[in-house]
Amino acid sequence: MATIPSLPSRDDVLRMARNTTDITGQLLDTAQNITRIAMNTFDPRDGSGAEVLRVLRETTAELAEASASPQAQEAFYRIVGTLTRLGTSGAPLAVHPVSEPAQALLTAIGDSLLPVLDAVEPAVEEFADALGDLVEATSPLLPAAAGVAAGALLAVTPVLRAAADVLRDSSPELRRVADALTAALAPLMPLQVALAERATAAGAGVVRATLPPLADLAEAAAATSKVARPVLVAGEELLVSGFERFQPLLLATASRAGRVARAAAVRVSAAVSPTAEPGVLVAVSTP
Structure with missing residues (x-):
């Protein structure tokens, strides 16, 4: 038999009532603050409400004027036409037998x-x-790469536009070329299909004949690699240790070459520059 839950005590009832009253007061304060903000925003006495309405009217008028311009209407018509052509050309593909x-x-x-x-x-x-x-890590180079890409696109855009104009003007010649290619290649298609079938049959035979030796070769190579694994590991260890030993020598050589290059640059600049003070000799010692 289920137990009957105990009734809340007087303190619990008072606490719930106090919490409900506090939440209601907070909601009323929030609503009052929102109302005050709205009234201050649209109050015509200080000019803010009239300014907001004026900006809204100007923005709406500019949007209406921009959308009613011939350029915008032409762009809208072109977008709708493009979507219509895509729909009409793509719809038959869904029901075509090739699909x-x-x-x-x-x-x-x-x-x-x-x-x-x-x-x-x-x-x-x-x-x-x-x-x-x-x-x-290469994020500092991304703005420069973006600038180079933008410059390349701007440089290629006139070429693309000129090519589009040339191809548009030469559409009859392009149709003639397409018709000629179609007429020349149409008789060759059955022959190509027959040759492809013969080549496929020959290739399948070659693959069937070569797969067993290749499998044997792969198994032999795997067995050889298992046997030679310690030798390979030892060779890699020798190579890495040799590189580690030569690393200080390489660093010292690079440092010495840098000092020699800097000294040569200083001597050349001192010999070429005529503004150097007389009697001053610039020299850099290289250990």
Whole structure:
């Protein structure tokens, strides 16, 4: 039998009533502050309300004027026409018989790629992290690269526009070229298909014949690598230790070459500059 819950005490009732009263007071204060802000904003006596309404009217009028201009109307019509052409040209593709093999091909590719994606997921995550670190490290160069890209785009834009104008003016010749290519290549298509079938059959035979030797070769190479793994590890260890030993020598050589280059630059600048004070000899000692 379920137990009957005990009734709240007098102190609990008073505490809940006090909390309810406090929350109600806070809500009323908030509503009063919002009302005061709205009244101060749109109050016509200090000019702020009239200024807000004036700015709204000017903005609305400018937007209406900009949208009613011939350029804006032409842009709207071009956008609608482009969307209409895309819809009319893309709708038949969904019901075309070619779409069914394409969908089957995409499904097969997706099913076969899922194990590959699962296998390379850790490597892809590590590569993405490393790439993010590289991008973060090279972030000071990004504005310069963006400027160079923008300049290249601005330089290429006139060329593209000129090419578009030339191709637009030469549309009859382009149609003639397309018709000629179609007429020349149409008789060759059956021959190409037959040759492709023969080449496919020959290639399949070659693959069937070469796969067993390749499998044997791969197994032999794997066994050889297992046997030669200690030798390879030892060679890598020798190479790394040799590089570590030669590192101080390389650093010292680079430092000495830098000092020699600086000394030569100072001597050349002192010999070329005629404004140097007489009797002052600039020399840099190289240890």
